[in-house]
Amino acid sequence: MSLFNLIRQVAACLNDEAVIVTDVGQHQMWTAQAYPFSRPGQLLTSGGLGTMG
Numbered sequence: 116m117s118l119f120n121l122i123r124q125v126a127a128c129l130n131d132e133a134v135i136v137t138d139v140g141q142h143q144m145w146t147a148q149a150y151p152f153s154r155p156g157q158l159l160t161s162g163g164l165g166t167m168g
Contacts, residue, residue, distance in 0.1 A: 118142075122149040131159070139165040
C-alpha cells in the first residue's frame with residue numbers, strides 16, 4: 116500500500132467534520148496532496164514554518 120492510499124484509507128474512516136493536523140515533515144506534504152479535504156480550514160499545519168528535530 117502506498118502512503119497516499121494509506122492517507123485515503125484514514126480519510127474513509129473519518130467524517131467531514133474531522134480537522135486534520137500535521138507536524139512538519141514529508142508527511143505534511145503527503146497529507147496536503149492526498150487527503151480529500153471537503154471544506155476550508157479542515158487542515159491545520161504550520162505551513163512549513165516550524166522546525167524539525
